[in-house]
Amino acid sequence: MRDLRSVAIELLKATSLSDGQVFAELDAARYTTVDYYRMACHILFQCKRCGRCCTTGNPIRLRMEDARDMARHLKIPLNRFIKKYANPDPDRPEVLNFKHILPCKFYDARAAGCKIYPVRPWSCRIFPFLGVYGCEERVVVNESCPGSVETMNLLTEALEAAGLELNGCGFVSPEEVRAAKIFLRQALEAL
């Protein structure tokens, strides 16, 4: 797990100025304050391996590139993979849905983990913080995911302590803010 204190400090720094104020190439904010909170949560998140998301997730979405990676991993042609494992989403033709869910076909109950973890789809990679669950105004904690609840509680406590620490240090320079934003954006780059 990443050091809670340092992630909280980076988050406070990153959200003290907008993206447009520290990235010369941008004239407006690309990511919001809430997005940086999501990134910090994602960095700190530790899965409890309870299996709830893999056994109750419905639907489980796949992008075409996820399907390609999984087909390659399973050493079968893409069209066979799609026929066997996916259905087109009725509302979004660019997205597929896993056919075998509740539980997901790739969930290994004995190992409490994913059989295709290195190539799990994007929707699984962003869970539980980087997706938006009906609200863009704040980070939505997924109450059914114990790791999600714990992460938010820990981060909330750490932010209080980090706030006191940063207030004692005085001015945060735009360079420090920029570095903090880049640090948190790693959460997205690593997906």
Ligand code: SF4
């Ligand atoms: S519900 Fe959360 S803690 Fe449980 S397996 Fe899924 S991600 Fe991990």
Ligand code: SF4
């Ligand atoms: S693909 Fe893997 S991580 Fe995603 S729901 Fe299935 S078992 Fe879970």
